[in-house]
Amino acid sequence: MRKKTAFFLFLFVFSFAVRSFGSDIDSRLTVLEETIKQQGKTIEEQQKVINGLKEELGPGKRDEAAKTGGKPQEEARPQEVTGFFGGSSMTNPNISLVLDTFYYSSNRKDAELVKSGIPGFTTVPPEQNNGFNLRAAELFLFSPVDPYFNLYSNLPVTEDGIELEEAYFVTTSLPEGLQVKGGKFKSNFSRLDAQHPHAWDFADIALPYRAFLGPEGLGGEKGVQVTYLPSLPVYTLLGAEALQGENDLLFGKDAQSGSHGFSFFIKSSFETTENSTFYFGPSVLFGKTRNTNILDGAEFSGKSALYGMEAVWKWKPSKQQGLILQSEYLSLTQNGNLTDAVTANVDSLKRRQDGFYAQGIYQLDRWRFGARYDMLELFADSFEQAGIQQNLGTKPWRVTGSVDYNPTEFSRIRFQYTRDRSARDDRANNEFFVQLIFGIGAHAAHAF
Amino acid sequence: MRVFFLALLMVSALAGQALAGLNVVATLPWVGSLAREIGKDKISVSILVKPSQDPHIVEAKPGMILAARKADLLMYNGLDLEIGYLPLIMESAKNPKILPGKPGNFDCSRFVKVLEKQTAVDRSMGDVHPLGNPHYHYSPSNILRVAEGMTAALSELDRADADFYRSNFQEFALKLKERQKEWHANQLQGKKFIAYHRLFEYLAFEFGFQITDYVEPKPGIPPSAGHIVTLMENIRRTKPDGLLTTEIYGMKESETLAAKTGIRVIVLPNDVGASGTTDWFDFMDKVLSSLK
Numbered sequence: 017m018r019k020k021t022a023f024f025l026f027l028f029v030f031s032f033a034v035r036s037f038g039s040d041i042d043s044r045l046t047v048l049e050e051t052i053k054q055q056g057k058t059i060e061e062q063q064k065v066i067n068g069l070k071e072e073l074g075p076g077k078r079d080e081a082a083k084t085g086g087k088p089q090e091e092a093r094p095q096e097v098t099g100f101f102g103g104s105s106m107t108n109p110n111i112s113l114v115l116d117t118f119y120y121s122s123n124r125k126d127a128e129l130v131k132s133g134i135p136g137f138t139t140v141p142p143e144q145n146n147g148f149n150l151r152a153a154e155l156f157l158f159s160p161v162d163p164y165f166n167l168y169s170n171l172p173v174t175e176d177g178i179e180l181e182e183a184y185f186v187t188t189s190l191p192e193g194l195q196v197k198g199g200k201f202k203s204n205f206s207r208l209d210a211q212h213p214h215a216w217d218f219a220d221i222a223l224p225y226r227a228f229l230g231p232e233g234l235g236g237e238k239g240v241q242v243t244y245l246p247s248l249p250v251y252t253l254l255g256a257e258a259l260q261g262e263n264d265l266l267f268g269k270d271a272q273s274g275s276h277g278f279s280f281f282i283k284s285s286f287e288t289t290e291n292s293t294f295y296f297g298p299s300v301l302f303g304k305t306r307n308t309n310i311l312d313g314a315e316f317s318g319k320s321a322l323y324g325m326e327a328v329w330k331w332k333p334s335k336q337q338g339l340i341l342q343s344e345y346l347s348l349t350q351n352g353n354l355t356d357a358v359t360a361n362v363d364s365l366k367r368r369q370d371g372f373y374a375q376g377i378y379q380l381d382r383w384r385f386g387a388r389y390d391m392l393e394l395f396a397d398s399f400e401q402a403g404i405q406q407n408l409g410t411k412p413w414r415v416t417g418s419v420d421y422n423p424t425e426f427s428r429i430r431f432q433y434t435r436d437r438s439a440r441d442d443r444a445n446n447e448f449f450v451q452l453i454f455g456i457g458a459h460a461a462h463a464f
Numbered sequence: 465m466r467v468f469f470l471a472l473l474m475v476s477a478l479a480g481q482a483l484a485g486l487n488v489v490a491t492l493p494w495v496g497s498l499a500r501e502i503g504k505d506k507i508s509v510s511i512l513v514k515p516s517q518d519p520h521i522v523e524a525k526p527g528m529i530l531a532a533r534k535a536d537l538l539m540y541n542g543l544d545l546e547i548g549y550l551p552l553i554m555e556s557a558k559n560p561k562i563l564p565g566k567p568g569n570f571d572c573s574r575f576v577k578v579l580e581k582q583t584a585v586d587r588s589m590g591d592v593h594p595l596g597n598p599h600y601h602y603s604p605s606n607i608l609r610v611a612e613g614m615t616a617a618l619s620e621l622d623r624a625d626a627d628f629y630r631s632n633f634q635e636f637a638l639k640l641k642e643r644q645k646e647w648h649a650n651q652l653q654g655k656k657f658i659a660y661h662r663l664f665e666y667l668a669f670e671f672g673f674q675i676t677d678y679v680e681p682k683p684g685i686p687p688s689a690g691h692i693v694t695l696m697e698n699i700r701r702t703k704p705d706g707l708l709t710t711e712i713y714g715m716k717e718s719e720t721l722a723a724k725t726g727i728r729v730i731v732l733p734n735d736v737g738a739s740g741t742t743d744w745f746d747f748m749d750k751v752l753s754s755l756k
Contacts, residue, residue: 062634095574100564101551102544189560245558247534251526285526293525335518461552
C-alpha cells in the first residue's frame with residue numbers, strides 16, 4: 017500500500033516537471049530550428065574538408081612505384097557484415113571433425129579390466145582396452161538458425177555407429193541477460209561435464225566423475241536450461257536445468273515417467289592479478305534413480321543428489337607460458353531400496369560418499385605438463401545396506417602425470433601415466449596412454 | 465528468496481546506471497584508442513585484449529563476457545582475427561544489442577581496403593586469414609576510414625551527441641594529416657625488410673617498402689632450425705635493411721638471427737599500449753621512428 021502511494025507521488029511530481037518544461041514551446045522550437053540549420057551547414061563544410069583529406073591520404077593517390085606490399089582488392093565502400101561465427105555460413109553450417117584416438121597399455125589383462133568397477137560406487141568399467149583404441153571421430157555442426165537462435169550438434173562417430181551426443185539450440189536475442197538452451201546437451205553441472213572429451217586435460221575423466229556419473233561423465237541429456245547473467249560488477253552466472261534423467265549411474269531411464277533430473281548452478285569469476293583469473297561455483301544435480309550398476313546383481317531405486325564445487329585458477333603471463341590449477345569436489349547423497357535380482361529380497365540403501373581431484377597443467381611454448389591426484393571418500397564414506405555400514409576396503413585413489421605436445425591448436429599428442437588404486441584390491445593398475453587428437457574444420461571456441 | 469532476487473535486481477539496475485554515456489567494448493587496444501578519439505568523454509571504453517597478448521590466441525574470459533553483457537556497442541577488428549573468442553563472448557554475453565546486424569555491432573574491417581584476400585587456402589598453409597590480412601591498424605589511410613565509420617556508429621546510437629562525434633572526427637582527421645607529413649618524411653621507399661609474422665603488409669604498402677621474407681615459414685608456425693639456416697643464408701646474400709618483429713613473439717628467433725648475421729632487429733609495437741605508447745598516434749609515431 018505504501019509502495020503504491022509513493023509511486024503515485026512520484027508520477028505526480030514527474031508530470032509537473034514535464035509541464036513546466038513545456039511552457040512557451042513555440043519560441044523554443046524556432047530557436048532549435050535555427051540551430052539545426054546552422055549545424056547542418058557546419059556538417060556539410062566539415063564533410064567537404066574530410067573528403068578532401070581522404071583523397072590526399074589514400075594510398076592510391078601516391079606514386080605507383082610505392083605499391084609493393086600488395087594490391088588493394090576492395091573499394092572504399094563498406095563491406096558486407098560477416099556472420100556470427102565469421103565468414104559466411106548461409107547455405108552450409110560450420111563443420112568440424114575431431115579425431116580422438118589412443119594407445120593404451122595396462123599391467124592388467126582386458127578380461128580383468130572389464131570387471132574393474134569401483135566397489136561401493138559403480139560396477140561400470142572404464143572404456144579402454146589394451147592396445148589401440150578409437151574413442152570417436154566427433155562431428156560438430158553449428159550455425160545460426162536465424163537472428164534469434166544458434167544451433168549446435170555433436171555427433172560422435174564410433175565403431176559402434178553414430179551417436180547423437182548433443183543437438184541443441186541457444187537463444188541469442190532474449191533481453192536482460194537471459195538465455196535458454198534446449199534439446200540434448202551437456203549439463204553445466206560442475207566443470208568436466210560440459211567439456212567434450214577432446215578438451216579434457218587428461219586422457220580419462222577424473223575419478224569422482226567416473227564413480228558418480230560413469231566413464232564419460234553425465235553426457236548429453238535431453239532437457240532445457242535457463243541461464244541468467246546479471247549486470248553485476250563481478251561475473252556471476254545463475255543457471256537451472258530440467259533434464260530427462262537418462263544417465264545410467266545417477267538417474268536411469270525408467271526411474272520415473274517424465275523428466276526426473278534437475279540442476280542448479282552458480283559460476284562466478286574475477287581477476288586475481290593482471291594475468292590471472294579465478295573461476296569457481298557450486299552446483300547441484302538431483303533427481304530420481306533406478307539402475308543396476310551400483311552393486312552387482314541388484315537394482316537400486318530411490319533419490320539422489322550430487323553436490324559439486326569447482327574452482328579453477330588460470331595464469332597466463334605470455335603466449336609462451338601458462339598455468340592452470342583446477343579442483344573439484346563432488347558429494348553424493350542417495351536414499352532408496354535395493355532389490356536382489358535373484359531372490360527379489362528388498363533392502364534399504366543409504367549412501368553419503370564424496371570425492372575430489374586436484375590438477376595442474378603447466379604450458380611452456382608448445383608443451384604442456386600435467387599432474388593430477390584423484391581421491392574418493394575424502395570426508396564421507398557412509399554406505400549403509402539394510403542399515404548396516406559396509407566395509408568396502410581401502411579408499412580409492414589415483415595419481416596421474418602427463419606430457420602433451422601441441423604442434424598447432426588443431427593437433428595434440430599426449431603421453432600419460434596413471435597409477436590407479438580405485439579397485440580397492442591389493443594390486444595397482446598401472447596405465448599408460450599415448451593419445452592423438454586432431455581437429456579439422458571450423459570448431460566453436462571452448463568456454464573458459 | 466524473493467528478497468534475494470529483489471536485491472539482485474536492484475544491484476544490477478544500479479550497476480547499469482553507474483556508467484555515464486555509451487558503454488563501448490573494444491576487443492583490441494587500438495580499437496579502443498580510436499573509439500576514445502571520437503567519443504572522448506561521452507563514452508566509456510573497456511578493452512578486452514591486452515597489448516601484451518597475441519590477438520590471434522585469446523581465451524574468452526568470464527570478465528570479457530561480463531563486459532560484453534554491459535556493452536551498448538561492441539567494436540572489433542574483424543577479418544576473423546577474433547574468431548577464436550568473439551563468437552563465444554557474443555553468445556555468452558546474452559546481450560542482443562551487440563549481435564551482428566545490430567547497430568551495436570561494429571566490425572572495423574568493413575571500412576578497410578583489404579590486402580591479401582585469399583581465395584583457396586587450407587590449414588596446411590598455416591594460420592592464414594582467408595578474408596585478408598587483418599593487421600590494418602598500421603595503415604593510416606584505413607584507420608581514417610574506420611574512424612569515420614565509428615563516428616557514424618556512435619552517432620546512430622547517440623544522436624544527441626552526433627555533432628560532438630563529428631567534430632572530434634574532423635579534429636582527428638586534421639591531426640592525422642599533420643602527422644602523415646612527419647611519417648612520410650622518413651623516406652622508406654625502396655627499403656627491404658624481413659619480418660617475423662605477416663603483421664606489417666599494410667605498413668609496407670602505405671610507406672612504400674618491401675618485405676622480402678618471413679621468419680615464420682608459414683603464418684603462426686614457428687621456424688624450424690633448418691628454416692633459420694636458410695634464412696641466415698638469404699640475409700647474408702640480400703642484406704635487408706632490418707628484421708621487423710614485435711615484443712609479444714618472435715624475439716628469441718630474431719635475436720638469434722641478429723647474433724649470427726648482424727641484421728638489425730627492429731622491434732615495433734604490436735598494438736597501442738605496447739612499448740609504452742599511449743594512443744594510436746603515439747603508436748604510429750613509435751612505429752615510424754623505429755623504422756628510421
